[in-house]
Amino acid sequence: MSAPREADGPIALICGAGTLPLAVADHLTARGHAVLLLPLQGVANEDDYRNRPHTFIRAVQLLPLKRALRNADCRDVVLIGSMVRPAFWRMRFDWDSLKLVPRLAAAFRGGDDHLLRGVAKLFEQQGFRLVGAHEVAPEILVPKGTLGRLQPSQADRDDIAFGLAYLHAARQFDVGQAVVVSGRHVLAVEAAEGTDGILSRVAKLRANGRIRSKGGVLVKAPKPQQDRRFDLPSIGPATVEGAAKAGLSGIAVVAKETIMAEPAALAAAADRAGLFVIGEPVGAVE
Amino acid sequence: MSAPREADGPIALICGAGTLPLAVADHLTARGHAVLLLPLQGVANEDDYRNRPHTFIRAVQLLPLKRALRNADCRDVVLIGSMVRPAFWRMRFDWDSLKLVPRLAAAFRGGDDHLLRGVAKLFEQQGFRLVGAHEVAPEILVPKGTLGRLQPSQADRDDIAFGLAYLHAARQFDVGQAVVVSGRHVLAVEAAEGTDGILSRVAKLRANGRIRSKGGVLVKAPKPQQDRRFDLPSIGPATVEGAAKAGLSGIAVVAKETIMAEPAALAAAADRAGLFVIGEPVGAVE
Numbered sequence: 046m047s048a049p050r051e052a053d054g055p056i057a058l059i060c061g062a063g064t065l066p067l068a069v070a071d072h073l074t075a076r077g078h079a080v081l082l083l084p085l086q087g088v089a090n091e092d093d094y095r096n097r098p099h100t101f102i103r104a105v106q107l108l109p110l111k112r113a114l115r116n117a118d119c120r121d122v123v124l125i126g127s128m129v130r131p132a133f134w135r136m137r138f139d140w141d142s143l144k145l146v147p148r149l150a151a152a153f154r155g156g157d158d159h160l161l162r163g164v165a166k167l168f169e170q171q172g173f174r175l176v177g178a179h180e181v182a183p184e185i186l187v188p189k190g191t192l193g194r195l196q197p198s199q200a201d202r203d204d205i206a207f208g209l210a211y212l213h214a215a216r217q218f219d220v221g222q223a224v225v226v227s228g229r230h231v232l233a234v235e236a237a238e239g240t241d242g243i244l245s246r247v248a249k250l251r252a253n254g255r256i257r258s259k260g261g262v263l264v265k266a267p268k269p270q271q272d273r274r275f276d277l278p279s280i281g282p283a284t285v286e287g288a289a290k291a292g293l294s295g296i297a298v299v300a301k302e303t304i305m306a307e308p309a310a311l312a313a314a315a316d317r318a319g320l321f322v323i324g325e326p327v328g329a330v331e
Numbered sequence: 332m333s334a335p336r337e338a339d340g341p342i343a344l345i346c347g348a349g350t351l352p353l354a355v356a357d358h359l360t361a362r363g364h365a366v367l368l369l370p371l372q373g374v375a376n377e378d379d380y381r382n383r384p385h386t387f388i389r390a391v392q393l394l395p396l397k398r399a400l401r402n403a404d405c406r407d408v409v410l411i412g413s414m415v416r417p418a419f420w421r422m423r424f425d426w427d428s429l430k431l432v433p434r435l436a437a438a439f440r441g442g443d444d445h446l447l448r449g450v451a452k453l454f455e456q457q458g459f460r461l462v463g464a465h466e467v468a469p470e471i472l473v474p475k476g477t478l479g480r481l482q483p484s485q486a487d488r489d490d491i492a493f494g495l496a497y498l499h500a501a502r503q504f505d506v507g508q509a510v511v512v513s514g515r516h517v518l519a520v521e522a523a524e525g526t527d528g529i530l531s532r533v534a535k536l537r538a539n540g541r542i543r544s545k546g547g548v549l550v551k552a553p554k555p556q557q558d559r560r561f562d563l564p565s566i567g568p569a570t571v572e573g574a575a576k577a578g579l580s581g582i583a584v585v586a587k588e589t590i591m592a593e594p595a596a597l598a599a600a601a602d603r604a605g606l607f608v609i610g611e612p613v614g615a616v617e
Contacts, residue, residue: 214504238536
């Protein structure tokens with residue numbers, strides 16, 4: 046983890062959905078960094094960028110992106126915000142990126158890690174450097190300890206340890222970053238459906254009686270081999286709402302290796318819903 | 332694996348949903364065994380039993396069950412057919428089983444294995460013996476090799492090996508028996524939602540573009556520590572239909588450790604849908 050030097054010029058933020066990109070921009074500005082905002086067309090919310098200088102870009106149109114980065118004398122690039130993995134056939138390629146299609150297609154065939162590593166390599170081959178949002182703005186990382194007022198019970202702590210152990214065992218298969226555990230029983234494992242998907246599934250299975258147990262914990266952890274520059278797990282107020290609808294008693298993530306969106310709103314949502322949110326010490330299981 | 336001796340009296344089949352219990356009854360009858368059919372009220376289809384002697388029983392009402400077993404001089408009991416795990420609060424207890432509630436509740440708190448081991452123990456304490464359907468009717472087990480006309484490709488074989496390796500690594504967590512793999516990428520992991528649940532999820536994620544890859548394999552394997560007497564994975568024509576809707580290229584299970592319902596209809600459904608169904612040799616991964 047090393048913050049880029051001032052001499053490198055402004056830091057470019059390629060912004061996905063949500064408010065996290067703006068929080069990162071604010072943290073960087075407060076620290077005296079110049080920031081180049083590049084919200085993704087069709088992904089980022091236009092209204093959020095109305096009052097800040099920005100240039101909208103399209104995914105996989107490299108030419109305008111390269112031009113914007115070079116005009117601003119920008120070497121460091123951060124990918125931040127929610128990026129629903131785009132369907133390959135939905136992308137609109139320009140001439141420059143068309144030449145990269147075979148390599149992009151290869152990146153798409155693997156798991157998410159493979160894809161992201163492929164994208165990072167492409168950036169580096171163009172002379173840019175992909176850095177993690179948390180490397181330039183460590184304020185966005187979940188700290189150790191609870192975020193709201195509530196603490197996990199001993200049963201919750203058992204479920205957290207069980208979930209972390211499972212995620213550790215599954216790490217080599219590039220499968221999800223999240224699991225729901227209740228009474229040392231795995232209720233749901235995340236793969237392609239995402240964290241929102243497993244939370245709404247648990248809510249549904251509880252409503253129709255397929256899951257009878259109460260409580261349970263959403264446990265998230267980064268896969269050890271993933272490139273932590275741009276694929277850390279993240280939580281936000283919406284995660285708390287999903288966990289509450291699923292009848293869970295709390296959320297556990299790995300401290301310093303999980304990004305949080307809107308920490309104040311997140312803690313308030315947790316207190317309101319009666320859930321705990323805890324950052325577990327790094328390496329609790331490994 | 333030892334077939335019960337004739338001296339033990341008839342074999343009782345506690346019958347869940349589907350036609351598998353009737354197939355087991357036919358195999359036993361063909362081998363000269365007497366059979367006592369005990370379909371579960373509200374689970375087994377009444378019409379299926381109209382032409383055979385039977386006694387309907389209720390889940391967790393032990394007194395009528397014990398009476399039926401003792402009247403028939405029956406010691407060996409087989410649990411067979413699809414049993415949707417009943418919601419604890421939905422069960423109607425009789426006086427005799429009410430005494431068992433604390434122990435049943437303890438069994439319910441664990442994973443599925445724990446529950447089934449608990450039920451087996453209860454039966455044994457009452458003087459009965461719980462035997463696996465495949466122990467008395469090995470004809471219901473998937474043989475080694477393909478069931479229909481189609482064979483897996485080399486890419487499918489890679490996905491099968493990847494899926495079996497994942498299930499092997501996840502075995503100690505008492506989590507699902509099935510996984511969907513495509514291009515060595517885990518698309519879905521089964522937990523509380525069941526195999527039908529992961530197949531319909533993959534179908535949906537493909538329809539909405541969250542999964543872009545094509546093909547893929549449903550891989551099922553028994554959890555090594557599970558009690559194989561009454562919790563082997565199973566497949567049937569409906570599994571093939573679900574896999575076809577999910578856009579998969581086939582289904583791989585562990586030969587001799589997977590139960591198949593309606594093998595002829597299963598193979599016909601696979602051929603019709605253009606899917607392979609293969610029994611992998613036991614211990615392909617362990």
